[in-house]
Amino acid sequence: MSECIIVFNDVSKSYPIYHHITGGIKNFLFHLPKALSSVKNSRFVALKDVSFKVNQGETLGIIGENGAGKSTMLGLIAGVLKPSKGEVIVKGRISPLLELGAGFHPELTGRENIMLNGVLLGLTRSDVLKKIDEIIDFSELDEFIDQPIRTYSSGMLARLGFSVASSLNPEILLIDEILAVGDKLFQKKSKEALLKLINGGVTTVFVSHDLESVKEICHRAIWLDHGKVRAEGEPGKVVEQYKIML
Amino acid sequence: MNKRVQHYLDLIVVLTQKEIKVRYKNSVFGYLWSIGHPLAFAFVFFIAFKVVMKVQMEDYTLFLIAGLFPWQWFSNSVNAAPTVFWGNASLIKKVNFSRHILPVATVLQDTIHFILSIPVIVFFMFIYNKPISLSWLYGIPLLLAIQFLLTYGVSLMVSSINLFFRDLERLTVILTTLLFYFTPIIYPETMVPERYKFLVIDINPLSALMVSWRNLFLNGTLEPASLIVSFVYSVLAFVLGYTVYRKLSWKFAEVI
Ligand SMILES: Nc1ncnc2c1ncn2[C@@H]1O[C@H](COP(=O)(O)OP(=O)(O)OP(=O)(O)O)[C@@H](O)[C@H]1O
Ligand SMILES: [Mg+2]
Numbered sequence: 296m297s298e299c300i301i302v303f304n305d306v307s308k309s310y311p312i313y314h315h316i317t318g319g320i321k322n323f324l325f326h327l328p329k330a331l332s333s334v335k336n337s338r339f340v341a342l343k344d345v346s347f348k349v350n351q352g353e354t355l356g357i358i359g360e361n362g363a364g365k366s367t368m369l370g371l372i373a374g375v376l377k378p379s380k381g382e383v384i385v386k387g388r389i390s391p392l393l394e395l396g397a398g399f400h401p402e403l404t405g406r407e408n409i410m411l412n413g414v415l416l417g418l419t420r421s422d423v424l425k426k427i428d429e430i431i432d433f434s435e436l437d438e439f440i441d442q443p444i445r446t447y448s449s450g451m452l453a454r455l456g457f458s459v460a461s462s463l464n465p466e467i468l469l470i471d472e473i474l475a476v477g478d479k480l481f482q483k484k485s486k487e488a489l490l491k492l493i494n495g496g497v498t499t500v501f502v503s504h505d506l507e508s509v510k511e512i513c514h515r516a517i518w519l520d521h522g523k524v525r526a527e528g529e530p531g532k533v534v535e536q537y538k539i540m541l
Numbered sequence: 542m543n544k545r546v547q548h549y550l551d552l553i554v555v556l557t558q559k560e561i562k563v564r565y566k567n568s569v570f571g572y573l574w575s576i577g578h579p580l581a582f583a584f585v586f587f588i589a590f591k592v593v594m595k596v597q598m599e600d601y602t603l604f605l606i607a608g609l610f611p612w613q614w615f616s617n618s619v620n621a622a623p624t625v626f627w628g629n630a631s632l633i634k635k636v637n638f639s640r641h642i643l644p645v646a647t648v649l650q651d652t653i654h655f656i657l658s659i660p661v662i663v664f665f666m667f668i669y670n671k672p673i674s675l676s677w678l679y680g681i682p683l684l685l686a687i688q689f690l691l692t693y694g695v696s697l698m699v700s701s702i703n704l705f706f707r708d709l710e711r712l713t714v715i716l717t718t719l720l721f722y723f724t725p726i727i728y729p730e731t732m733v734p735e736r737y738k739f740l741v742i743d744i745n746p747l748s749a750l751m752v753s754w755r756n757l758f759l760n761g762t763l764e765p766a767s768l769i770v771s772f773v774y775s776v777l778a779f780v781l782g783y784t785v786y787r788k789l790s791w792k793f794a795e796v797i
Contacts, residue, residue, distance in 0.1 A: 310795055319708035374637035375794040389637070402563045411555050415636055419544065420551045 298386075300467060300498045301349040301372055306381035308367055308522075309338040341367045343522045344381070354499040356513030356530055358506065358537055363519040365502045369469050372500060387498065388417055390465030401445035405436055405455055408444055412459045426462055433488075434458035450481050457485050461492055468492060468499045486512075506534045552638065556646035557653075564650065575654045576661050579606070579613040586727050598729070600759075603669050606662055607758040608726035608751055611684075614655040615692050615747065616717050618648045622696040623703040623710035630797045640793060641786055644696045652689055662758055674761020683768065684754055687775045691746065694778030698785045704796050705789065724748050726755075746774035 323330050342364045349355045357365045370376035371383050399408045409430055413423035431440050434454045444452060460468070470489075490512065493499055503509055509516055509530055516530040518537045526533045565572070583605040590596045598604065625644050626633060633640060659681070666673055674680075703709040723740065724747045725733065733741045742748045750771035756762045 320706045320712070321708060323706065370634070370794060373635060375634060377791050400559055400563060403559060407559075407562070411559055414548070414551050414555045415632065415638055417548065417638075419548050420555065 298351045299348045299384075300351050300353075300386050301500070302382075302384040303345050303347050303371075304382040304384075306342060306345045306371065306378045306383055307340065308342040308364070308371060308376060309340045309379045312337045312339055338379075341522050342371075342519075345519075345522070345524055346381075347517060347524065347527065349498055349500065351498055352496045353515065354493050354501060354513045356509035356516035356533075357500065357502045357519060358504070358509055358516060358534065359519035359525075364522040365519055366471055368519070369471055369500060369502060372467070373469055385467065387466030389467045389469060390416055390460045390463050399444055399452065399456070402443050404443055405434070405440040405447070406431070408455065409459055412456075413463060416460070416463055416465075418463060430458045430462045433462060450478055453481060453485070457488065461488055465497060468497050470499065471502045472504065506538070510534055549639070549642075552642050553645055553649070556642060557649045560646050560650040561653065572657060576658045579609040579658070580661070582613075583609050590727065600669050600671075603665050603671070603759065604729075604755070605727060606665055607755040610655060610658050610662060611688065611754040612721065612724070612726050612747075612751060614651050615688065615695075616721065617654075618651045618692045618696050619699060619717055620713060621647050621651075622699040623713055625696070625700040626704055626793060626797065633797050634794050640790055641697060641783070644693060644700050648689065648693045648696055651692075652685065656685070666758070671759065672761075674757075676761045676763055677757065680757040680761075680763045683763070684750065684757065684771075687768075687771050688750055688754075691750065691771070691775035691778045694775065694780070694782035697782035698778075701782075701786045701789045701793075704793060720745070720747060724751050726751055746771075746778065749774070 345364075345368070347355075357368060359365055367376065371378055372385055373389055374385065400411065403411065406427065409427055410420065410423050413426070414420060418426075434440070434457075436451060436454065439447065439451065444455065447455070486508070489499075493512065501509065501513055513530045515528065516533040517524055518526040518533050520540075526536045564575075583602060586605055587602055591598075591601050622644060625647050626640065629643055632638075663673060699709060699713055703713075723745055725741065730742055730748065730752050749767040753763065753767045753771060756764065756767075
């Protein structure tokens, strides 16, 4: 039995509804009693008593409607969100696959952005320098790599992002709808690269609305419905159940 | 070196490099812009107080510059603070890294600008025929460290709270402007009327520091009492800023 890399024990996550606060200090003070009680009482439950495990090297697919709590789940795994209840255990270095351009700065060159991203994702500068040629090769950006990335097309940005995240030898890969961007050719290429990483033994959590990809890539799937696990198991079966509901 | 410490330092280096590159973009004039701002200020106050109101003070230009440059560092950093976390929203939502390094990078960037502006002060000292003191060698690093700690503490607090109260940004601009006139920068501390001394000198966390900078630059002197007062204020600011950050930081990804 291989080791569990990600464990959710009865995890709930609720968000306070911050309307009164983000309206600014002025609003907050003018509606103080109301604001304080709204901070205390109105909470939106995004995940409710969710438990599951992901084994080493496994690829778990997460499907569900908009607002079901998929991104919240990834946020909990990445450690940027704290559970309101329950326990999240994650072992290993995480590489979240950033959305198009997230974590990139438009004024920096491709090369500088690789460095920035690599260090943000947990590597030291010398680690990144050792890998930078490999990353640039993979991205096929050639001479564009020393141009500021504000001049890149969105396909080129996606290439850069995918190359960084996949070349950093992550132990855990978190993917939130990233493969949908870019042209068909790039989608095919990144799917191949992803499969290669998966076959190389990286533990992956794959969130997607593309049910066919989920069936194709994942070893197991979870259907989230309004923050609860509605079905779990073999991707083909879970996807079928989900489709019936639609 | 320990891998974690190394990574921590690398994060600071990479993020500060990013700030500097982004600020200078590709413009040759980047550096000139950053000294142009306090110089323009000095010019305005010179016209207002020396030319128009004919205030009796010798070397007033030099006096202004010696106070305005360090002030500009504090004010730039604190006024940039509200957008520090907002500007990195996508990162904060996705990657779990030590977010308190983001304001380190912005403050460090302004620190570097300040250091690069010291030659301008030297240039004016030269014009006014004033000697440069050896005490700068230890005085500047000491005051740099104190002001860094103070500025970072305030920035960390402002940038954290601003995620929850978005109009803090406007308040910050108003408060730093007020603080500017309540700090002996365009006037000497000796001119402050006795009954306002408590407000302007004693409880203003910036006063002792700004006066120390000016005395160091103009006279090469460093008063231990002012040094201790400014150090105490900077430690307080840091502790306060870090406490606020610790209390709020786990919610950053939720509100951003
Ligand atoms: N920071 C937040 N503050 C308040 N509510 C939030 C926050 N983030 C998410 N929510 C709410 O939690 C629910 C789940 O959001 P989440 O982003 O996890 O959905 P999702 O499954 O990823 O949806 P999608 O398929 O659209 O990406 C939504 O109803 C959303 O409104
Ligand atoms: Mg989502």
